[in-house]
Amino acid sequence: MGSVILHADLDSFYASVEQRDNPRLRGKPVLVGGGVVLAASYEAKAYGVRSAMGGRQARELCPQAIVVPPRFAAYTEASKAVFAIFDDTSPLIEGISIDEAFLDVGGLLHVSGTPVEIAVRLRERVRADVGLAITVGAARTKFLAKVASGVAKPDGLRYVPADGELDFLHPLPVRKLWGVGAKTAAKLNDRGIFTVGEVAVLQRRELVAMLGVASGRHLHALAHNRDPRPVVVGRRRRSIGAQRALGTRYRPPPEIDAALVGLIDRVAGRLRAAQRVCRTVVLRLRFGDFTRATRSHTLLRATWETAPLLATARALLESVAALVRRDGLTLIGVSLANLDDADALQLELPFAARDVGALDPALDGIRDRFGRDAVQRAVLLGRERGMEVPLLPD
Structure with missing residues (x-):
């Protein structure tokens, strides 16, 4: 039968965990997160609520929604349980995020059954052992497996056989192609192109002229289901990040700085826990007029130390201070990128004895043992820390 890849994706993950753990939330519209919606149950999505939507807009669309605070420890435990089932299903797993993964099951078909039988067992185990619904798409390529799972949601299964790929793919809207957002879709729609099949009949040079070299070639390949990427086992994340919604009220500079300190403190701790170092600090901002920056x-040397990371982030924030003063700030996020293993850290010349970041690991140990608030930076004392949301790995 050849290559078969499953794309397994938990349905409305955060909201589903809340409904699983609290019977009174089952069948009700649930929003995780108040300032910004981190997840919405399908009952809330029916009213037009979507993840990353502002809390006020979400409650206007769905006034009866029940808003609950996030419980990241519960989500992490549920994810670990689901990934243990993935491990039992196939040795070839590529985690995409906390709630989805690709599994290559092509080599298991002669011992584990058909792709549908494998997917059915996986879904039944996740339901029975973890108490969550998961949707699975199965196809010859990663691209088509992900499209199939999107079509099958929620709580569904869709298998696309090799001899039915284009029959399945071509009637779908162009937004189903990876890389086609609102702007690209509008360009295609303006030219009378609404389905993947209508993209497929175009010559590659026509798409390149219309969308540029990279996008044109990319969409031409996907429209014919050409996706040679294998499932990559053990791929490590390329960045670690977190963000915090600040709301719409005015935030004075000391309050914004405190939010930045809290984010850097958290992501630097996660960096050290993963035994990684980074070279690049990325600051992401959303302003009061909904524009983003x-x-x-990139640092001269890789580090896991909080102090240089915080100094860099503060310098980046200062570079857009005029925009913050003019438009206000509603969201601030930090990512640490260009990651490497901590044992790859090179000493600078001259090779003088140097205690590399001894304080930070000591503070991490105190927090692990006695809780995050056991030791705090002075700037955070007495301040409301707000909701800091881990960003998914790239």
């Missing part, structure tokens, strides 16, 4: 800086 991204600034980044």
Whole structure:
């Protein structure tokens, strides 16, 4: 039968965990997160609520929604349980995020059954052992497996056989192609192109002229289901990040700085826990007029120390201070990128004895043993820390 890849994706993950753990939430519209919606149950999505939507807009669309605070420890435990089932299903797993993964099951078909039988067992185990619904798409390529799972949601299964790929793919809207957002879709729609099949009949040079070299070639390949990427086992994340919604009220500079300190403290701790170092600090901002800005800086040497990371982030924030003063700030996010293993850290010349970041690991140990608030920076004392949301790995 050849290559078969499953794309397994938990349905409305955060909201589903809340409904699983609290019977009174089952069948009700649930929003995780108040300032910004981190997840919405399907009952809330029926009213037009979507993840990353502002809390006020979400409650206007769905006044009866029940808003609950996030419980990241519960989500992490549920994710670990689901990934243990993935491990039992196939040795070839590529985690995409906390709630989805690709599994290559092509080599298991002669011992484990058909793709549908494998997917059915996986879904039944996740339901029975973890208490969550998961949707699975199965196809010859990663691209088509992900499209199939999107079509099958929620709580569904869709298998696309090799001899039915284009029959399945071509009637779908162009937004189903990876890389086609609102602007690209509008360009295609303006030219009378609404389905993947209508993209497929175009010559590659026509798409390149219309969308540029990279996008044109990319969409031409996907429209014919050409996706040679294998499932990559053990791929490590390329960045670690977190963000915090600040709301719409005015935030004075000391309050914004405190939010930045809290984010850096958290992501630097996660960096050290993963035994990684980074070279690039990325600052992401959303302003009161809904525009966004991204600034980044690459350090001369990789580090896991909080102090240089915080100094860099503060310098990046200062570079857009005029925009913050003019438009206000509603969201601030930090990512640490260009990651490497901590044992790859090189000493600078001259090779003088140097205690590399001894204080930070000591503070991490105190927090692990006695809780995050056991030791705090002075700037955070007495301040409301707000909701800091881990960003998914790239």
